[in-house]
Amino acid sequence: MVRVLPLPGGIGAQMVGLDLSRELTDEERQSVMAAWTEYGLLLVRDPRADDAAQLRLSNLFGKPEPSATPQLNDPYNDVMMTLAYEPGDPKGQFKQHYAIGGIERAGWLGWHWDQSFMPTIVRGAVLRMTSPAKLMGRTGFIDAIAAYDRLPDMLKTRIEDLEVVYEFNPDFASGQFGFPEDIRKLVVTGDDPAKAMRFPPVIHPLVIRQPETGRKVLKLSPMHARYILGMDRAESDALLAEVADRLVNTGHTYFHDWQTNDMLVWDNWRMIHSAEGVPLDCPRSARRTTISGDYNVGRYLDDALDREREVERIVD
Numbered sequence: 505m506v507r508v509l510p511l512p513g514g515i516g517a518q519m520v521g522l523d524l525s526r527e528l529t530d531e532e533r534q535s536v537m538a539a540w541t542e543y544g545l546l547l548v549r550d551p552r553a554d555d556a557a558q559l560r561l562s563n564l565f566g567k568p569e570p571s572a573t574p575q576l577n578d579p580y581n582d583v584m585m586t587l588a589y590e591p592g593d594p595k596g597q598f599k600q601h602y603a604i605g606g607i608e609r610a611g612w613l614g615w616h617w618d619q620s621f622m623p624t625i626v627r628g629a630v631l632r633m634t635s636p637a638k639l640m641g642r643t644g645f646i647d648a649i650a651a652y653d654r655l656p657d658m659l660k661t662r663i664e665d666l667e668v669v670y671e672f673n674p675d676f677a678s679g680q681f682g683f684p685e686d687i688r689k690l691v692v693t694g695d696d697p698a699k700a701m702r703f704p705p706v707i708h709p710l711v712i713r714q715p716e717t718g719r720k721v722l723k724l725s726p727m728h729a730r731y732i733l734g735m736d737r738a739e740s741d742a743l744l745a746e747v748a749d750r751l752v753n754t755g756h757t758y759f760h761d762w763q764t765n766d767m768l769v770w771d772n773w774r775m776i777h778s779a780e781g782v783p784l785d786c787p788r789s790a791r792r793t794t795i796s797g798d799y800n801v802g803r804y805l806d807d808a809l810d811r812e813r814e815v816e817r818i819v820d
């Protein structure tokens with residue numbers, strides 16, 4: 505029997521008693537899918553979970569896809585990748601460090617949904633923490649359906665048909681919306697690969713509906729958001745700042761404290777997440793799958809690009 509146990513704070517749920525070392529029964533599959541639609545974030549806690557269990561979980565929600573960062577993809581299985589921070593590793597993935605709240609951190613990420621700088625939005629992701637950090641390293645989640653419901657009615661009406669332009673942000677210390685006020689970039693030696701990445705701007709609606717239920721989602725990814733399409737810039741800045749603030753600064757968050765091989769799967773059309781990062785001397789390693797999908801309402805700002813879409817993916 506699989507039990508659905510809501511996580512503290514009412515965001516997400518743990519699937520207790522789900523054995524992913526074998527194929528699931530139809531009944532188990534149905535209870536996972538029902539919980540996914542209801543909660544948008546599921547935790548499977550089993551210290552023995554391995555790549556096979558992670559792929560079995562990922563496959564329930566769609567087709568896992570390789571990322572376009574081949575150096576991260578597993579050479580034997582290109583839909584699995586490793587996200588690791590290793591202190592002092594010159595070839596490491598997390599090159600740009602930030603100080604926030606007086607703590608110098610690697611791997612910090614602001615509030616986002618994955619790949620908001622792309623015209624398609626992947627369905628979700630499964631993150632499995634193979635080696636949790638000794639300190640910090642939590643992943644934060646906000647339910648953007650609940651966040652929409654909390655907005656004042658006037659603001660709901662105002663944002664109803666707005667669209668947001670996104671562009672990949674390689675420098676979080678210059679980010680505009682929903683970032684900590686005291687964020688400071690640390691000087692890091694070596695090149696940050698994120699710097700070399702160029703993604704043309706894309707457009708996504710600010711409000712979408714959950715396909716299964718019609719519930720509205722406050723679909724803002726503060727980390728890469730730039731401006732509201734067709735709106736005066738000062739007005740757009742003020743509005744996005746307010747919406748981001750109401751999305752991320754309300755205390756309605758869940759921060760997951762990872763145990764070894766915990767798996768979290770999130771609905772990327774609904775949840776936003778963030779990475780607390782780790783102190784610079786704290787290693788952390790995770791395995792990650794990305795579940796393909798397209799909610800079919802995103803597009804490139806330049807419609808010439810939109811006619812011949814070529815989407816290149818990186819992890820964020």
Ligand code: OGA
Binds near residue numbers: 618642777780792819
């Ligand atoms: C991701 C992500 C957060 C973390 O894998 O998309 O944002 O805590 N990870 O590693």
Ligand code: MN
Binds near residue numbers: 617618
């Ligand atoms: Mn992410």
